Amino acid sequence: MTTIALLASLTVLGYALCYLVVCVASPWGRCRRCHGRRYHRTAIGTRRDCRRCDGTGIRVRAGRRLLDHIRAEYRDGHR
Numbered sequence: 001m002t003t004i005a006l007l008a009s010l011t012v013l014g015y016a017l018c019y020l021v022v023c024v025a026s027p028w029g030r031c032r033r034c035h036g037r038r039y040h041r042t043a044i045g046t047r048r049d050c051r052r053c054d055g056t057g058i059r060v061r062a063g064r065r066l067l068d069h070i071r072a073e074y075r076d077g078h079r
Contacts, residue, residue: 019063020063020067022061022063023061023063023064023067024064024067026061027060027061027064028058028059028060028061029058029059029060029061030057030058030059031050031052031053031056031057031058031059032052032059033050033052033053034050034052034053034057036057036058037050037057038050038053038055038056038057039055
C-alpha cells in the first residue's frame with residue numbers, strides 16, 4: 001500500500017512541476033470561454049466580444065497568477 005501512495009504522490013508532484021515549467025515558459029493561455037476565438041455566441045445566436053479576455057483570446061494562466069502573488073508577498077515581506 002505504501003508503494004502505491006508513493007507512486008501517486010510522485011505522479012502528482014511530477015504534474016505540478018510540469019505545470020510550473022509551462023507557467024514560467026508560457027504564462028499566456030487560450031481563454032476558456034471563447035476558446036481563443038475572441039468572441040462567443042449568445043443565447044440568441046449573435047456574436048459578442050468575450051468579456052473575460054476583453055476580446056484578445058488569451059488570458060494569464062491560473063498558475064502564473066499564483067506565482068506572481070507568491071513573489072509579491074515574498075517581496076513585500078522582505079522590505
